[in-house]
Amino acid sequence: MWLATLLIGLTRALVGATPRWVGSSAPSHAQKIYFANHSSHIDTLALWSALPADLRIRTRPVAAADYWSQGSFRKLVAVRALNAVLIERTRGDNGVDPLQPLIKVLEQGDSLIFFPEGARHRQALPGPFKAGLYYLAMRFPNVELVPVYLENLHRCLPKGSWFPVPLICTVRFGPVLPRIADESKAAFLERARNAIAALA
Amino acid sequence: MTAHHTFFWLMGGMVALLLTASIIGWLLGQRVSHENERATIDNLNARIRAWWVMVAIFAMAFLLGxxxxxxxxxxxxxxxxxxxxxxxxxxxxxxxxxxxxxxxxxxxxxxxxxxxxxxxxxxxxxxxxxxxxxxxxxxxxxxxxxxxxxxxxxxxxxxxxxxxxHVPALLLLDIPGYAGRNALLLFYLLLVVQMSDVLQYVFGKLLGKTLIAPVVSPAKTVEGFIGGVVGATLIGAGMWWITPFTLLQAAGIAFVIVIMGFLGGLVLSAVKRSLGTKDWGTMIKGHGGILDRMDSVSFAAPLFFHLTRYFFAP
Known part of the structure; x- marks a missing residue:
């Protein structure tokens, strides 16, 4: 879509968003969940722009429904341009699992871009993770979990500001997070968080 | 000669020079066997390629106005x-x-x-x-x-x-008898600065023994510095015919450009070090970042601009 091309071009012009595949990692067609630190509205775009085009079309960013379905412009960007999956950030009264839309996408064989902190943070290193990543990992044991560190983006468009400062941002993809049998939820989430911090 | 005539002569000269450099670089690349030499030749070839890009950009700017x-x-x-x-x-x-x-x-x-x-x-x-x-x-x-x-x-x-x-600001200067040719001043500045950088590098590689500022810049040597200053000043003087200066004036101005360029390189190298890095970025292949290429220019441009303005644009 033209808007996606425009947004990718703009992202590259402003912040570079050059990919670095760290260590033994390399882009591949295997189904993945890319999980990254979250500090700005450019995060999704930066990670998405850093992926090779043929992987990008099968990779869907996860976006918060309470924010991204507000207003026709946000909807246009999130749903039409980025092909995002919208999820509720809180469990509603109706008892529906908020992860349900993501499970559907993963069952279709697509990859996901996921921010396990659930909201934007101001600092360079990720804050504590919500449990979503753990449940997805349990349910899909064969999907590769790829930690991604987005450098500098907290300086480019911090929470609360409306105008970007163009600084060079690298998108660092780390090696696939190994699975450990019978790991507790807390231990898994801490290990996943450390995998991102290790790329910083 | 009109500005365009001069420009085409210059471009012809640059292309011939770069072509020669590229061929030599390619030939050297075919012959090396040692790992260490390979790195030096790769570095050289990357510099030549970046020069092609810079000349192309300058030509575009000149022709497009x-x-x-x-x-x-x-x-x-x-x-x-x-x-x-x-x-x-x-x-x-x-x-x-x-x-x-x-x-x-x-x-x-x-x-x-x-x-x-x-x-x-x-x-x-x-x-x-x-x-x-x-x-x-x-x-x-x-x-x-x-x-x-x-x-x-x-x-x-x-x-x-x-x-x-201050580089494009050279286009502002109203120099008697030089109307419509200001873009050549811009070319002159970039040529002298870059020649000085290249000659410092070449003389440093060939003869360099004594470090000139070992703490700030471990690559710069006294021999490279002298070779670069003398060589680039001579080239600057020899190019007097594209400027509003006489031969001697051109030599003096080129000397100032070269010295400021050298100081700019040193200062920015110290700034880089105090920020904890070696290269500004990875934008131009073989050249570090764009600031690694613009460090000397940024220091030389304001002086070149003001000297020219003060003495030649009444």
Whole structure:
């Protein structure tokens, strides 16, 4: 879509968003969940722009429904341009699992871009993770979990500001997070968080 | 000779020179066997390729005119400032000041050149930037290392916007008997600076023994420095015919350009070190970042501009 091309071009012009595949990692067609630190509205775009085009079309960013379905412009960007999956950030009264839309996408064989902190943070290193990543990992044991560190983006468009400062941002993809049998939820989430911090 | 005639002669000369350099580089690449030599030759070839790109960009700017030149250098300022600030620690309180630097100061500075308003162009950043940038930062009420943050931002803005904008500002100068040929001054400045860099590198590699500033720049040698200064001054003097200067004047001006360029390289190398890095970025292959190429130019341009203006544009 033209808007996606425009947004990718703009992202590259402003912040570079050059990919670095760290260590033994390399882009591949295997189904993945890319999980990254979250500090700005450019995060999704930066990670998405850093992926090779043929992987990008099968990779869907996860976006918060309470924010991204507000207003026709946000909807246009999130749903039409980025092909995002919208999820509720809180469990509603109706008892529906908020992860349900993501499970559907993963069952279709697509990859996901996921921010396990659930909201934007101001600092360079990720804050504590919500449990979503753990449940997805349990349910899909064969999907590769790829930690991604987005450098500098907290300086480019911090929470609360409306105008970007163009600084060079690298998108660092780390090696696939190994699975450990019978790991507790807390231990898994801490290990996943450390995998991102290790790329910083 | 008209400006266009001179330009085509120059371009012909540059292309012939670069072609020769490329062929030599290729031949050397075919012959090396040793790992160490391979790295040096690769570095050399990457430098030659980057030179091709720079010559092509200059040719485009010359043929497309003043607007294209201004747009090109504002892009250079943008990329250089982005590189500088990426490596400079700032805090979220600086966000507005930084946005201002990128999206107001760069366009305004180049616009002032475009409308030939010399008075405001020459004080816009030293006066208004100096006062406004910290004013915007202070509104965020964060005094943590405030002076350091402000000083670093101002330094970056002066260097990447103010100093670099003096290159296209050469188009402003109204030199008697030289109308319509100002773009050649721009070429002259870049040629002398780059020749000095190249000759310092070559003489350093061939004869370099004594380090000139071992702490700040472990690659620069006394032999390279002397070779670069003498060589580039001679080249600058020999190119007097494209400038409004006499042969001797050209030699003097080229000497100033070369010395300032050398100092610029040293100063920026020290800045890099104090920020904890070796290269500004990875934008131009084999050249580090764009600031690694513009360091000497940014120091030489304001002096070249003002000397030429003072002595030759009454």
């Amino acid at each position: 003043k607007l294209a030149t201004l747009l090109m250098f504002s892009l250079v300022s943008f990329l250089a400032l982005r590189e500088f600030l990426t490596l400079t620690p700032t805090r979220s309180g600086d966000h507005r000041a930084l946005s201002l630097a990128f999206f107001v100061f760069i366009p305004v500075q180049y616009y002032l050149i475009g409308i030939a308003w010399y008075g405001l162009f020459s004080i816009f950043i030293p006066v208004y930037g100096f006062l406004l940038l910290p004013s915007f930062s202070v509104l965020a009420e964060d005094s943590e290392s405030f002076l350091e943050r402000c000083a670093k931002i101002q330094w970056g803005v002066m260097l990447t916007i103010y100093c670099i904008s």
